[in-house]
Amino acid sequence: MAEREVDRSVSQTVKAQLALRDQILSGSLRPGERISELQAVETTGASRTPVRMALVRLEEEGLLEAIPSGGFMVKAFSERDISDSIELRGTLEGLAARFAAERGVSARELEPLKECLGAIDELLRQVPISIEAFSSYVALNARFHALLTELSRSPPVIRQIDRASALPFASPSGFVMAQSALPEAQQILIIGQEHHRVVIDAIENREGARAEAVMREHARLAVRNLRLALRNRTHLDLLPALALIKTATD
Amino acid sequence: MAEREVDRSVSQTVKAQLALRDQILSGSLRPGERISELQAVETTGASRTPVRMALVRLEEEGLLEAIPSGGFMVKAFSERDISDSIELRGTLEGLAARFAAERGVSARELEPLKECLGAIDELLRQVPISIEAFSSYVALNARFHALLTELSRSPPVIRQIDRASALPFASPSGFVMAQSALPEAQQILIIGQEHHRVVIDAIENREGARAEAVMREHARLAVRNLRLALRNRTHLDLLPALALIKTATD
DNA sequence: TGTATGCGTTATGTATACAATAGCGGGGAG
DNA sequence: CTCCCCGCTATTGTATACATAACGCATACA
Structure with missing residues (x-):
């Protein structure tokens, strides 16, 4: 050879x-x-x-x-497998957020998260959002969630969240956002950003229960989004993992 | 060769x-x-x-x-890694229990769990419990938790729980229960059994929130138990995973 | 005497050869 | 014509050979 x-x-x-x-x-x-x-x-x-x-x-x-x-x-996944994976991830992130809040984090540790938050705000200010901005959002959002996870300072939890992310956050190289889906996606992103803000605030004020609750709500938003996308056959490109759903013909 | x-x-x-x-x-x-x-x-x-x-x-x-x-x-784990793993597992089992309650399960599916419950009751009736009975308990308890996990009917959740169980449920072949720790362990087991009963009841009555809450409480009991065991240096044999805790000399 | 460098040994990462099994196709018999 | 059985082929599971990199030790020089 x-x-x-x-x-x-x-x-x-x-x-x-x-x-x-x-x-x-x-x-x-x-x-x-x-x-x-x-x-x-x-x-x-x-x-x-x-x-x-x-x-x-x-x-x-x-x-x-x-x-x-x-x-x-x-492996072939059902629609519910994907939605369960999203809820699963949200549950774990809720635990991570609670740990962060209960254990306390320094202002220094929160800084990168706030920067991330600010950068996302910047992107979402455009109406309508551009495809390039959306791509940036995907990366920034992943970064935000990864940082939040790290904030728990719990290796077992961090590890488990990483493993639970394959489906909900799957981002293959060929990822492209459909133009037509942008306005609807932007609405969802804005609500999600509000969740991001709340979780940071809760962690800062050491409100574990509130931090946990908002991450779960965040996941429920994602699940509703998934349902909507599948039902209306819109912005499917939002979720690359959908490629893994087994079709009726299989 | x-x-x-x-x-x-x-x-x-x-x-x-x-x-x-x-x-x-x-x-x-x-x-x-x-x-x-x-x-x-x-x-x-x-x-x-x-x-x-x-x-x-x-x-x-x-x-x-x-x-x-x-x-x-x-891999070397800290005491908190183990306790986090226990809480992690409890959180996931809470999700599984909620799914089971929300999605509903037939009486037929609950049967093996109730049998398990009855068998554990039988064992716990002995005062004090024997070492053999305790070993049986370990197996039955693992079975109960596995069955409960399956009840969620969510492959992603089931999978994740299996992966999260390595530390909390580690059961190597050389597992032995120390005689002196039995009475204290039995007390804990009895409280845990009450949790088992509540979660079954909650699932039967389709009370998702209650089912989830009790599994989390169950995990918190296990965490308190872990703390106590480490502090008093009693019944360490309860948790084989403790062998993986890194010592101060390392 | 201490440190640095070079060589040797050892263990891991990779490639490939060998073995066994399962699936498939053809042929023969009923 | 159909069904079953046998054999072949292709693919996986296992073993081992080879290459490369790291670690340690020893020696020499500062």
């Missing part, structure tokens, strides 16, 4: 894992489809050992499912 | 994973200790490939930590 170009800067396992996850979330690999190791070796450029390690990681991550007779298939 | 005895009834990877997890939870491998693949190959009887797969799975499971320079070490 002299023709293989090996990139030594990052481990083959990680490279394969990223490539495969991208293929799954972008829909190149359809739900229920069996993953061929050989094919994965070709598309990722790594050899079978790292590919298998990546497959094991993705299975543990919940994106793949082991086939009893051997090998892995892309 | 003619001398190697291969057991074909179960995959080498699974065998290695079970063996290694047991070594970790039983304390054969100390927290912070680097795991030698070579040594693992010898103790598990599998070859390096399945051993590595098992190591990856255990890392994803949270019992191992990747070392930047390569390889894995046994």
Whole structure:
């Protein structure tokens, strides 16, 4: 195999894992489809050992499912699986927010969150919001949630939230926001931003219960949003994870 | 390698994973200790490939930590990590209980749980409880919690709870209950049993909020129990996960 | 005597060869 | 014509060989 170009800067396992996850979330690999190791070796450029390690990681991550007779298939999710995952994440984030509030955080630790908040405010001020701004929002929002999670200072909770985020926050590289969905999405984003503000305030004032409650409400908003999107077939691009929902034909 | 005895009834990877997890939870491998693949190959009887797969799975499971320079070490947990894990699990079980209550369950589905409940009642009736009965309790309690989790009918939640259970429910093969700790443990078990009864009742009557609340209370009881056990240095054997707590000397 | 550098050993990351099994297709018999 | 059985092929599970990087020790120089 002299023709293989090996990139030594990052481990083959990680490279394969990223490539495969991208293929799954972008829909190149359809739900229920069996993953061929050989094919994965070709598309990722790594050899079978790292590919298998990546497959094991993705299975543990919940994106793949082991086939009893051997090998892995892309896991198929129902609409309720996705909505449950969102609520699950909200519940865990609620716990994280409560921990942060109860344990107390310094002004210094809250600073990056407030900056994030300000940056999002800036973006949402545009009416209607542009596609570029929306993309920035997606990144900023993810950052906000990650920072909030960290604020709990609880490694087990942080870890668990990371694992619960695969579905609700799936963001493959091919992510594009549909133009027509922007105004409706912006409305939702504005409400969500209000939640963000409340949780920060609650944490600052060490109101654990309030911090927890608002994150749960935040998740419920996301669930309602998901339902609406599916029913109206609008702004589906908002949630890349929808690619993983098993269709009626399957 | 003619001398190697291969057991074909179960995959080498699974065998290695079970063996290694047991070594970790039983304390054969100390927290912070680097795991030698070579040594693992010898103790598990599998070859390096399945051993590595098992190591990856255990890392994803949270019992191992990747070392930047390569390889894995046994993860060390603080007392708060354990208590957070317990609260985490309680929060997730609360969500599961709420889902079960909101979505409704048939009498048929509740039956095994009630049987479990009855069997535990039977055990707790002895005063003081015997060591054998206590061991049975550990199994029955785990079964009750697993059944309750399943009742949510939410694969993502069930999955997440399974992953969150490693620490709170760690039950290595060498598990033994200290005689002197029995009376105190029995008191705690009786209170816990009351929680079990309430959650069943709440689910039956479709009271989601109450079902969720009692599971959270259940977790808080376990946390208080943990604190007490650590402070008084009593019934430490109750929680095998304590073997993973990093000592001050580390 | 202490520190730095270089070499050797060892362990991990990767690749590939081998083995076993499951699925599929063809052929034969009823 | 259909159904069952046998064999083949393709793919996974396992083992091992090879390469590379890190750690430690020893030696030499400051």
